[in-house]
Amino acid sequence: MPASKSLPALVLSASLLAAGVMSATAAAAADGAKVFNLQCRTCHAAKSSVAGPSLNGVAGRRIAGLSDFAYSSALKSKGGSWTDAALDAYLAAPAKFAPGGRMFNAVAAPGDRAAVIAYLKTLK
Template sequence: MTRPALPVLAGLALALGLAGASPSHAADGARLFSLQCKTCHGPKSTPMGPTLTGVAGADIAGRDDYAYSAGLKAKTGTWTDAALDAYLAKPMAFAPGTRMMVAVPNAETRAALVTYLKTLK
């Protein structure tokens, strides 16, 4: 039986919001994005999810490149840091009917992800 290396387990715990570390840099967010978000949110929109390139500052109601849920289409405003944080914390509370089922409960993890999302131009 082989066991995963400790760094792999620590990275997974951080990505799931279970570790006490303080991720605060775009590099941390990039690593977390790769572990937690990349499957559904790639460089191009897919049936699994929209691309998040350019999401920071964009219209919450969505763009033409993805069939957004009625919950997001009904939202007004832009994806500010606060809006991204609220959505990541509780997607269904932020936009009832959204198809995003994965929440990011850890505030430090969300902050790192938001910092990274702002680099995606």
């Protein structure tokens, strides 16, 4: 097939692939919202603080980075940012990630953690 005829097919394929990835991401975020509402909402609100800090904009934010929340010294001493890996480690075992921290509720299932992280990334 001449290059001029294969370019539209390539563009169409790339568009369909991107749409599938976006659909999968949206589905994961929707699943994450459900897990969040079951396991996290008691202490955390998406946009305002309840007992834990606001999670609005948490993905990529500096760990213990909100000036208007009194973080534990354990979390303050962590350094770094809330990357996917850091969020996953914290959600999997908060006491192991930041010994002496106040968060106690873990998200045990890896798929649930991935979904919660996808949801957290939607909170701007």
